[in-house]
Amino acid sequence: MGTFALEDTFIKAASRRMPIGQVLMLFGLGGAIVFAVVAVRKRNPFLGPAVRSNSMRLRMVFEISGRLFYSMAVALTPLSATTVILQATPLVVVAGAAILFRERVGFRRWAAVLVGLAGVIVVVGPGRESFSLLSLLAVLGMLGFAGRDLASRAAPPSIGTAILGFYGFVSVFIAGGMIGIWQGRSFVWPSAMTAGLIVAAIGVGVGAYACLMKAMRTGQVSAVTPFRYSRLLFGIGLGIVYFQESFTLPMVVGSVLIVASGLMIMAQSRRRLLCP
Helix, strand or coil: CHHHHHHHHHHHHHHCCCCHHHHHHHHHHHHHHHHHHHHHHCCCCCCCCCCCCHHHHHHHHHHHHHHHHHHHHHHHCCHHHHHHHHCCHHHHHHHHHHHHCCCCCCHHHHHHHHHHHHHHHHHHCCCCCCCCCCHHHHHHHHHHHHHHHHHHHHCCCCCCHHHHHHHHHHHHHHHHHHHHHHHCCCCCCCCHHHHHHHHHHHHHHHHHHHHHHHHHHHCCHHHHHHHHHHHHHHHHHHHHHHHCCCCCHHHHHHHHHHHHHHHHHHHHHHHHHHCC
16 A cells, blocks of 8 residues: 555656656556566466456456546545545445455444445535535546456456456556547657656556555455555655645545544454454
């Protein structure tokens, strides 16, 4: 989660120097190359029957939508607010795991999900004068990432993390191309500083992505996902320190509700593991 927050920081900084669509295309291309090299070394097939499964196709659709909307939110809205909204991902994943994978999610965990979603509503702030439709980009990105995580869980076990990472970053490249077409801006050669930011984003992004996929595929979904809330602290801190963003009262209240819901889910998961 710490490296994911750094990835967002590098991408946001790079998007201030060149079009966000181009930043994502370079970022996606670099990450895809890294995972492709790893996959080749491990002799993982790129186009086997498992890769062509419906769950992998659905995963790629969610990955593209998540990256498309969340990256636009990172570039166009405060990083701290975007990070807070993203923390609803575990709530949606836990609910989805209960519905799709029939994981046991009791009344208390459902209550925690509702509390966390209320926190998201507080942060987005519909009805307030400061409300911006751009905040909904982060909400759509969050839903896309939740769908990706659930699809990753359903993906055939024979697919290695390197293949998941490869197609994940290919999705980033596609999302960047879609944004680039929508923006209609000409190609901009990156400066040394911009290139360095993109390379740094690729480095931390590859590591973060590999860790997340390994955790989601080997641990119980409802037990692993609450740890994603630690990204909240990293994202808010980086937003305040490097982008001089302010942390408003609605963000404080929303963050408290979201973190509280995550702690509730974590406590229930541990209790279940200790007393099955």
